[in-house]
Amino acid sequence: MAICIAVLLKSDSGAIYVDKGNPYTDQPLKVGELTISKTAQKSPLHTKAYFPQEAGTYPVVVFIGGLNGYILVELYETVLYRIASHGFIVFGIDYRFPVENLQFEKENNLQQDISKFFDQYTWLQNYMSNKTVATIAWNTTGLVCHSSGCDVTLKMIKEKPKLFKSTVFLEPYSQDVKDKIDIKMPAFMYGTQLSEEGNKCAIPGYDYNTFYNLWSCPKIVMNVADFGHCDILDPEPWAACRDVHHCKITTNTTKLPEYHEFVQGAVSGFLVNTLQNRTDALKYITQKLLIPLNLLELKTDLNCTKSLN
Numbered sequence: 001m002a003i004c005i006a007v008l009l010k011s012d013s014g015a016i017y018v019d020k021g022n023p024y025t026d027q028p029l030k031v032g033e034l035t036i037s038k039t040a041q042k043s044p045l046h047t048k049a050y051f052p053q054e055a056g057t058y059p060v061v062v063f064i065g066g067l068n069g070y071i072l073v074e075l076y077e078t079v080l081y082r083i084a085s086h087g088f089i090v091f092g093i094d095y096r097f098p099v100e101n102l103q104f105e106k107e108n109n110l111q112q113d114i115s116k117f118f119d120q121y122t123w124l125q126n127y128m129s130n131k132t133v134a135t136i137a138w139n140t141t142g143l144v145c146h147s148s149g150c151d152v153t154l155k156m157i158k159e160k161p162k163l164f165k166s167t168v169f170l171e172p173y174s175q176d177v178k179d180k181i182d183i184k185m186p187a188f189m190y191g192t193q194l195s196e197e198g199n200k201c202a203i204p205g206y207d208y209n210t211f212y213n214l215w216s217c218p219k220i221v222m223n224v225a226d227f228g229h230c231d232i233l234d235p236e237p238w239a240a241c242r243d244v245h246h247c248k249i250t251t252n253t254t255k256l257p258e259y260h261e262f263v264q265g266a267v268s269g270f271l272v273n274t275l276q277n278r279t280d281a282l283k284y285i286t287q288k289l290l291i292p293l294n295l296l297e298l299k300t301d302l303n304c305t306k307s308l309n
Contacts, residue, residue: 016137017056017087018276023284024265024292027085029054034131038097041127045120046097048073050084055133059140059165059275061090062121066147068112069095075237076146082264083144086272089128089136093120095152114155142275144168144267146232147201150211151176157183166274168267169211171195171202171229177210184304187211188270188285189221190263193296194228194248201229201247209297217304220285222266223297226250231259262293 021028029052036047052058063080065071073080073092084090095112125138143164145153150172157164158181166186191208195201202208212221228249230241238256241247250256269284284290286300 014057014135016140016276017052017058018278019086019268019272019281020278022265023086023268023272023281024261027082029085029087031081031084032132033081036124036127043120043127044123045116046094047120047124048077048080048092048094049124049128049131050080050090050092051132051134052084052087052089053133055135056087057135057137058087058089059137059142059271061088061142061144061271061275062117062153063090063092064117064143064145064149064152065092065094066149068148069093069117069152070099071147071149072097072099075233078234078260079232079264079267082261083268083271086268087276088268088271089132089134091121091124093117112152114152114159117152117156118160140165140275142166142168142271144170144271145172146170147229148173150174154181154211157185161185166271168270169208170232170263170267172208172211173202173206174211175206177206177214179214180216181214182216184216184218186270186274187215187219188267189215189219190266191221191223191297192227192229192231193223193225194231194250197228198248199246212299218300218302220270220282220300220302221297222285222295224262225294225296227255227259227293231256232263259293265292 031050032053034049036043065073073094080090141164143153150169151174154174154176161183168188170190189208189212229247230238230249266285269281272278273281
């Protein structure tokens with residue numbers, strides 16, 4: 001069974017584009033990008049936009065990177081670019097840009113004002129009105145996050161749950177997952193085996209399983225074998241993560257392109273279902289025969305019938 005929006009999604013300009021292919025292998029649309037800066041465009045926050053270069057109406061995906069939004073969006077560009085190719089306008093928002101000279105511990109700079117993300121979201125609606133041939137369906141918006149960027153998106157959802165249609169938590173961490181989250185929004189929780197081994201970069205009790213257990217429904221949880229916390233990053237930041245030996249990651253660099261395709265495919269399959277209303281798209285993350293990597297865990301509650309653990 002599939003999570004889906006109850007009615008055919010439409011925008012002011014017509015029906016929303018639907019990707020009809022296999023999200024792991026097909027990339028149907030060419031993608032452009034745009035950098036939006038606080039200095040040049042006077043935006044509240046620095047943002048990277050990735051968008052289809054074909055006319056049509058596309059849902060919005062807001063992405064927040066790790067370290068509470070301080071890991072720059074451009075370090076995730078391979079995955080975000082490919083998600084956009086499935087028919088989404090992806091906005092990656094950086095809380096602080098650049099970040100080279102921050103002294104996090106002394107200045108307590110990992111704290112953030114959640115209202116700034118909402119201010120940026122509102123500002124973008126006006127700024128992007130004539131920047132692409134694509135029509136942006138602002139009333140159909142999903143959230144995607146990585147690591148403790150999910151602390152940010154969780155707070156955003158709790159503050160304005162009706163603003164978003166669905167959410168993806170990639171290797172999430174948040175100390176705010178303590179009590180039941182009584183929000184019936186489709187959610188995809190994604191974990192990796194190596195992120196919880198060695199020097200844990202995803203911490204049990206605050207991780208993807210905790211998000212799943214406390215979330216209402218509909219929800220899906222997946223744990224992928226043999227990969228770790230930094231493997232989602234582009235090659236240069238991945239190498240930096242490897243060199244500092246902080247997070248346990250794959251030692252097989254030849255597998256990284258395959259892994260990037262997998263992550264974007266899993267996220268896109270979920271978003272094609274929940275934002276584009278393709279009812280069968282969830283099969284790509286709920287049916288093991290269609291999932292190209294080895295999983296340690298796969299669970300679903302799509303009909304809101306199961307009680308919390």
